[in-house]
Amino acid sequence: MILSYGGYNHPDNEANCIISRSGLEAGDGFIYGYTEKWDITGFLQAESDAALIAAFAELLAAYSIQGQNLVWKKGSITMHSLISDNTLAGTRVTVLPHFPNNGNGELTTFRRYAMSVEADVTFQAINLITPQVLKYEESINITGSGGPKFGLLSTTTGFYQKQQLTETSPITIVQSGMATGLGAFPTPNAPLYPEHEHLERRQINQGAKRRRNGFDAEFPIHWNYTFERNQAFPTA
Incomplete structure (x- = not known):
C-alpha cells in the first residue's frame, strides 16, 4: 500500500x-x-x-x-x-x-x-443558481387590530382626557427572515402581501460570508418587508 x-x-x-x-x-x-x-x-x-x-x-x-x-x-x-x-x-x-x-x-x-x-x-454538488439552504427562519409581526384609535389630551389641571381620534386604525405586518446558502446567496422569500407593501421600507441585506479553510462557504441573506392595511390581512 x-x-x-x-x-x-x-x-x-x-x-x-x-x-x-x-x-x-x-x-x-x-x-x-x-x-x-x-x-x-x-x-x-x-x-x-x-x-x-x-x-x-x-x-x-x-x-x-x-x-x-x-x-x-x-x-x-x-x-x-x-x-x-x-x-x-x-x-x-x-x-x-x-x-x-x-x-x-x-x-x-x-x-x-x-x-x-x-x-x-x-452530498450534492454546489449550485450557484439555487444553492442548498443550510439555515432558514422567518417571522411575522402584527401590530394593531384595525379598531378605534384614541389619544390622551392634556388638560390644564388633573388627568389627561381620553378621546377617540378615529373609528378605525391601520394594521401593520412586518415579514422578516433569513436564509443561509451553501456556496452562494439564496433568493429571499417573496413578500406575502405585495399589494400592501411599503416598498420604500423594503430591506434586503447580504450578511458576512462564513469561510472554511480560506474559501467562502456559507452565504447568509436577510429580508424585511412592511405591509399596511385598513382591515385584517387575509390568512389564506
Whole structure:
C-alpha cells in the first residue's frame, strides 16, 4: 500500500490510515455532507542520522502545504482517495506531522510519526443558481387590530382626557427572515402581501460570508418587508 499527498509519496507499506467520517449538520439538524478525516501513522527509515533528518524535513515540508490530494493505492488500484477539488473547501492538514514515540530504538534507523488530514464533502454538488439552504427562519409581526384609535389630551389641571381620534386604525405586518446558502446567496422569500407593501421600507441585506479553510462557504441573506392595511390581512 502506497500513500501519497500531493507530490509526496510514502514508501510502500510505510504509512497506515484510519479513515473516519462525521456528519455536516445544517441549522435545522439535517445532514448535508460529512467531514472525512484521515489519521495517518507510519515510520521513516534511513541508514544514517543525516538521512533520517533529511527524511523528517521532506515529510514536514510536504504536509505543510494545504489543499493537496490524498491517495492510497494498492499497486495500481486506488483503494481510498480524498481529492481536494471534490471537497467543499479543500483538504486541510489539521494535525501536522509529529513524533509521538520515544525509546524502543527510535532515532536509530527509524522514527515513528503521526498526522491528520481532513476535508468537508457535500452530498450534492454546489449550485450557484439555487444553492442548498443550510439555515432558514422567518417571522411575522402584527401590530394593531384595525379598531378605534384614541389619544390622551392634556388638560390644564388633573388627568389627561381620553378621546377617540378615529373609528378605525391601520394594521401593520412586518415579514422578516433569513436564509443561509451553501456556496452562494439564496433568493429571499417573496413578500406575502405585495399589494400592501411599503416598498420604500423594503430591506434586503447580504450578511458576512462564513469561510472554511480560506474559501467562502456559507452565504447568509436577510429580508424585511412592511405591509399596511385598513382591515385584517387575509390568512389564506
